[in-house]
Amino acid sequence: MSDYDVIVIGAGCGGLTAGALLAAQGRSVLVLEQSGRIGGSCSSYEKDGFTFDVGAAIVEVIQPIEAVFRMLGTTFQEEVPLVASDPIFTYILEDGSRITYPQSIEATAEVIERISPEDAASWKAFTKYFSEFYDMVIDTFFTSPANTLGDFLKMFSARPRILKYLPLFAGNYEDVVKKYFSHPRIQQTIAYQSNYFNLPPVLTPAIFGMLAYAEHLGTYYPEGGMIAIPQGLQRCGKRYGMELRLDARVQKVTVRGRRVGGVTLSSGEQVTCDVLVSNINCRTLYLDMIGEEHVPRLARFGLNSYKLSGSDCVLNLGLDYEPPLDTHFTALATSVETMNRENFERDRGILHDEKHGLICWSSRSDPSLAPEGKHSLGFIMEGPYRLQGSDWNRERQPVMDKTIAWLDRLVPGLSDHIVTADILTPYDFEERLLLPEGAIYSFELDLGSSAVFRPSAKSKFIDGLYLTGNSTHPGGGVPVVIGSGLIAAELIDRHER
DSSP: OOSEEEEEEOOBHHHHHHHHHHHHTTOOEEEEOSSSSSBTTSOEEEETTEEEESSOOOBOOOHHHHHHHHHTTSOHHHHSOEEEOSSOEEEEOTTSOEEEEOSOHHHHHHHHHTTOHHHHHHHHHHHHHHHHHHHHHTTTTTTSOOSSHHHHHHHHHHSGGGGGGGGGGTSBHHHHHHHHOOSHHHHHHHHGGGGGGTSOTTTSBGGGGHHHHHGGGOOEEETTOTTHHHHHHHHHHHHTTOEEESSOOEEEEEEETTEEEEEEETTSOEEEEEEEEEOSOHHIIIIIIIIGGGSOHHHHHHHHHSOBOOOEEEEEEEESSOOSOSSSEEEEOOOHHHHHHHHHHHHTTOOOSSOOEEEEOHHHHOGGGSOTTOEEEEEEEEOOSSBTTBOHHHHHHHHHHHHHHHHHHHSTTGGGGEEEEEEEOHHHHHHHHOOGGGOTTSBOOSGGGSGGGSOOSBOSSSBTEEEOSTTSTTOSSHHHHHHHHHHHHHHHHHHOO
């Protein structure tokens, strides 16, 4: 008899979602987390009295999250109080001008019309087109398995009208931006969202054009920082008996014949199970923890063929003044062409002194994240793992200094009011979160690595093994990996009775 019905490797949002749902099914579940903190990239930490986020910093497209909490007998808002961001964004553009978009789609059209009446009309057509698409895919693509071509076709058969949107599954985000918008400043505000996928517009799948629409359905920040989301999932799982062990790193996965049998921890302890859920990079899982002898040659080739996603840097600042910003989220945007070029240069390890990314003023939404009268500010920016002629051990402090100097030009007085500063580099994500080369989405989210082309949520060659997290379908991002946990739990309920 096994120690547990299910062992989950990794207490990120995907692993905690699967663990909580499986516990709610009546199974005995143990979640093993290698670090001393849950959440993975969706987490928070304290420094000098300030609370900062590790990576994820924004909550959008909340329907998959809401669905999971309902299945756990509660609601997302009850477990995780959310603060709505309205206005949604202030965009600082290449020419230094600023555009602020409210949540209202109609009010956003008025903002755009003051710059380009033609694009205001296109904005209305854009949002109508993607609203219909969003309504059809939100409860299918993000919460349905894509293990086989048959699974993928079922998504279309469940929503026949989705065939109208087939071009989105073959095109790129740049095509979408330039089809609807002609004014350079408006293009920058719409193209910015491809940054969320760590890809330039020319490589970002066109389906993600819906994000520029979905943000206007609600953009939020959780009280208590991003760690509040995994804490809510853990709390729900605990009500159903889910166990969690921190500082418990899995070294090996036991496979007997074609079926998982348990894990061996770095301490040498062995724990057995009937079903294993992995929330870690699946290349690490299959090739290192399970071993190549259990992985068919074609599968090994496939795993090695995936390109790791890019990584980021996160600069976190504790301030003793209120920064002169208008919104929680301030995006430093640039043109489609610049984004494409800088991605090519990033792949060559080139760092830019002028950074483009997202400023997140977390204490604006939740003042408790900073000491009284002070503020927490984060900046998420590019961070290639390999640097041309250098490395992150040498560049950590210079990049921090140059980035602060750059931000000081955009946020007056910033550098004079910093009381504490910290920077997380790709090396930190690799060491602390065990993300290979700091790859925040495991593998790239381009068309060739999405849906049925991404590693299967139900292993095709090891029985009892299931995947969650960003290395399987639907990909990366907080609501998306939570969707992956839902998919894994439902597959286990179907196949492991």
